[in-house]
Amino acid sequence: MNLENSQIAENNRMSGIRNLQTNHRNHPDVGNIIRRSEDNWLSASDVYSILSHRESLTVSTNQNPRRGVEGLYLFYCHRFLNYRNGFVGTRRFTRRHGEHTIRVTQSRPLRPVAPTYSRRLHRCYPRFVLVHYRIV
Numbered sequence: 001m002n003l004e005n006s007q008i009a010e011n012n013r014m015s016g017i018r019n020l021q022t023n024h025r026n027h028p029d030v031g032n033i034i035r036r037s038e039d040n041w042l043s044a045s046d047v048y049s050i051l052s053h054r055e056s057l058t059v060s061t062n063q064n065p066r067r068g069v070e071g072l073y074l075f076y077c078h079r080f081l082n083y084r085n086g087f088v089g090t091r092r093f094t095r096r097h098g099e100h101t102i103r104v105t106q107s108r109p110l111r112p113v114a115p116t117y118s119r120r121l122h123r124c125y126p127r128f129v130l131v132h133y134r135i136v
Contacts, residue, residue, distance in 0.1 A: 018058040019071035020050075029053050037072045037132060044095035044102050047122045047130055050074070054128060073131045100124055 020034050027034065030053050033046045042050075050057070050072075059076045090107040105121040122130040 017060045017073055019069070019073060020057060021071045023058055027053070027056070030057070034072060037134075038070075041120060041134065041136075042122070042130075042132060044097040047095075047102050048097040048100055048124060050130060051122075051124045051128055054125070059128075070133050070135060073133075075129045075131060077127055077129055097124075 021038055025031055025034055030050050033042070033049055036042075036046070051074075054074060057074055059074050088108060088110050090105060092103070092105050095102045095104060102122055102124045104123075106118060108116075108118045116136045118134055118136055120132045120134075122132070124130075
């Protein structure tokens with residue numbers, strides 16, 4: 001599985017950070033989910049659906065999802081770090097979708113761009129992290 005994930009990430013990598021909300025809004029299978037993510041947090045089935053289509057989405061090579069503009073970002077990380085530096089109010093929880101467990105970390109920056117700016121990190125597959133920045 002890890003070898004397969006590595007090959008998928010290698011095929012899809014692009015330099016820099018790519019916002020799925022601006023780059024994949026018209027994706028045939030996950031476009032509606034990506035559009036909904038502009039106004040709402042993602043459900044477990046939404047996260048699983050996006051991650052299960054990772055072969056056809058842009059994977060960012062930048063392995064530092066600490067900061068970002070509002071949006072949805074998919075990262076391939078050789079090893080996962082919680083990226084808590086500069087963030088406060090961290091809470092962790094899990095969600096289930098079928099047999100899959102999705103680990104979620106939610107926090108907000110110490111110096112937010114807006115009072116209600118928050119970030120959620122979603123992990124379902126080894127080495128892939130879906131990061132969602134929102135003003136709630």
